[in-house]
Amino acid sequence: MNVFDDIAGRIRGALAALSTSGTLAADIDHEGFDVETPRDPTHGDFASNVAMVLSKRAGMKPRDLAEAVKARLEGERGFAKIDVAGPGFLNMTMEPAFWHGLVVAVGREGAAYGRSDIGKGAKVNVEYVSANPTGPMHVGHCRGAVFGDALANLLAFTGYEVTREYYINDAGGQVDVLARSAFLRYREALGEDIGPIPEGLYPGEYLKPVGAALAKTHKKTLLDLREDEWLPPVREFAIAAMLDMIRDDLAALNIRHDVFTSEAALSRGKTDKVKLAIDALRKKGLIYEGRLERPKGHDDEEWEDREQTLFRSTAFGDEADRALQKSDGSYTYFAGDVAYHYDKLARGYRHLVNVFGADHVGYLPRVLAIVAAFTGGKLDVDAKGRLRSWRTVGGSADLELKVVSLVKLYKGGEPYKMSKRAGTFVTLRDVVDEVGRDPVRFMMIYRKELEPLDFDFAKVTEQSKDNPVFYVQYAHARAASVFRNAKEAFSDLDPGAELAGADLSRLTDPDELALIRKLAHFPRLTAGAAEAREPHRVAFYLYDLASTFHGLWTRGNDSPHLRFIQATDRSLTVARLALVAATRQVISSGLSVLGVEAPDAMR
């Protein structure tokens, strides 16, 4: 049940009737108008700009058209008052019974309330986290991880078929560094004094267990091998260990990916998928041998002018063509990404969503170019060739990039610098252990993803009561407690059976109706948030809903007749319980989208 769709449908019905009766031309397009809640409550429950939007097409003045629609709607059930206001707004106030019907709908739909089919079952792949498997997750990874996970939940909630994917960057130099670092710990585990960790290797303690495990498995056999002999098996072993650790870290945040795709595996084994993907681009005339210009604003002595294999990403608006092979003949990271997106598209996704950190923005146009090339689409650019959005358009499938601004770390008000090399980083596990999973998740989503986020470790751990997550959870706990107390007032109460038959006309207080209106927003909110790929809207909505609920609750302190439980009036109690149940349901559903617990009690 989406009341906005309901009202829009009724307006469409009125327009159709007007076309039939000849007031409107029969062939004009009726779409493009909005139904929304006016900011000013005195303007009614709903406002529509239908008359202003259609006035040109109809050849009528907005106010005249509004009056005509109004006359048609006034015969409909549910409308208490309709006004034409301002330049031609249609302001509609509904009967209380209309709102009571929504409580019934929430009760009937239960956990399905707020879900929608706007995704139409389209397959969407959400790729997020994709941290290098060279160490544990740190707080910096946290935001993209939680954002991606909540977005995936949201898309699933709104009718998409979602795959959660992690791209393992297990090729290239960094994992070799990992292998050498692990090898050092292996020697250490065998009793050797390795001294300080050399510059350029990872010093973290987390590699000690890896070294010990290597020693246990291989005894001293690796010591006699040359590096090119021991490195591959050590690398493979260390990567597996790091991935286990990362999976554990993610599980601590309640994040589980469906698919892990290995970068290294793309060009390993029988078929070189990187070569396949590049060949596919070559067939489209997008691969050539050539030279790149020296980049501006960069004066590096090591710059080498060299003829190389290039992808013509400038054809899609990228600022330069991109190299696919390094001078040693191995593939670049970008070449792997070409194959990776080729592979994802081959798996039949209609939408690809990648969550990136803001420090990767410079890389994004070329990724868009890959997908545009494979899907026959293009980048979303304006007349001057500048990007209008981080997505491809017009192809058989599209890629959308979500850029998550970095988290700025503070410790007690002072900026806190992290360095994996120096071993001074705050792990995700540290944060979750101290603050708790729910506050971390909520905090990371309680901000638009493009907005920088200040994360004060000390403040968050010491003053976690300030976190809005408790406010929302508390509303849910209070709702649950009402039911416990109701059982005491009416020992034979059976909510499951009685709520469905509640006499909701007993809900007459303006604040009760205001709460229902808030609940009515939920389906529209989730749909809008999903389309905009903005899970933070759900968090803000829940805060707002919780606030409305707390307000109603507290009014019961001063005005006992407004308390939910009225020991002498079972019918009224049951009606209010139906409202409380609906509120509890929406909070619970909303929190589940965010991946946050909805506790029944908080003390």
Place this chain on the structure above:
RNA sequence: GCGCCCGUAGCUCAGAUGGAUAGAGCACUCGCCUUCUAAGCGAGUGGUCGCAGGUUCGAGUCCUGCCGGGCGCGCCA
């Protein structure tokens, strides 16, 4: 130098894809616990939506140019 992102109350941020008189939290002031959980509620103070133009019935939202802050810009990953 170039590209991207951000600029809204003292601070931290929303603003539902262009709607009517711009909102919330924190902070500050004043009230509310014998009573469904005070991790709560009500009221008040606080604004040139960075600046200047433009588009239209209407702009915090779209366009142009500036100013300020952040991130980034080679075969790294």
